[in-house]
Every structure is written in structure tokens, then in C-alpha cells.
Amino acid sequence: MHDFMTPEEVADFIKVPTAKVLGLIQTGKLAASDVGGVYRIAWSDLRQYLATNDSQFDVRRALFERVLAIADRNPGLDSDDVLEELEQLDAERRGVPSS
Numbered sequence: 001m002h003d004f005m006t007p008e009e010v011a012d013f014i015k016v017p018t019a020k021v022l023g024l025i026q027t028g029k030l031a032a033s034d035v036g037g038v039y040r041i042a043w044s045d046l047r048q049y050l051a052t053n054d055s056q057f058d059v060r061r062a063l064f065e066r067v068l069a070i071a072d073r074n075p076g077l078d079s080d081d082v083l084e085e086l087e088q089l090d091a092e093r094r095g096v097p098s099s
Contacts, residue, residue: 003042003043004033004040004041004042004043005040005041005043005046006038006039006040006041007021007022007025007032007039007041008021010030010041010046013046014046014050021041022039024049025039025041029049030045030046030049031045031048031049032045063086064083067079067082067083067086070082
């Protein structure tokens with residue numbers, strides 16, 4: 001993977017039309033440098049865009065908020081213990097050894 005990619009390379013990598021990538025750049029949602037009239041997207045900027053637009057982030061945040069709400073309703077219950085148990089259950093469900 002190169003440090004910088006063209007909009008076409010980004011489009012191919014994330015499997016969307018090049019016009020979509022250009023739209024993300026033009027609306028400021030995806031950072032890019034204009035080098036002689038040609039956009040270049042840093043790999044780190046693409047990774048950041050993908051991470052901040054990943055639904056998994058929203059799911060994890062919602063689950064974390066639910067764990068905190070459970071802990072608030074049960075003062076004797078430690079939210080870290082609940083979270084650890086949920087992570088273990090998730091790892092078992094996915095077949096991943098827990099650490």
C-alpha cells in the first residue's frame with residue numbers, strides 16, 4: 001500500500017465509484033491534497049475516514065452506553081466487570097480465545 005493514493009485507487013480499494021470519492025473530497029469529508037490539479041489522499045486520512053464512518057464504532061459506543069446505564073442502575077455492580085464479561089461472551093460467540 002502506498003502512502004498516497006489517487007481518487008481512482010481509493011475508489012477501487014473501497015469499491016465505490018470514483019465520483020463518490022471526489023464528492024467526499026469536495027465536501028470535506030475525506031482529506032486530500034491537490035497536487036498540480038490532481039488529488040492525492042494519504043493512506044492515514046483514508047483509514048481515519050473509514051474508522052469514523054464505520055458502523056461498528058456506533059455499535060460499540062451504544063453497547064458501552066448500555067453497560068454504563070446498567071452500572072448506574074445497580075450501584076454495587078462494577079461496569080468494568082460487566083464489560084469484561086460481555087467481551088468474553090462476544091469472544092466465545094466469535095470463536096476467538098479470550099485474553
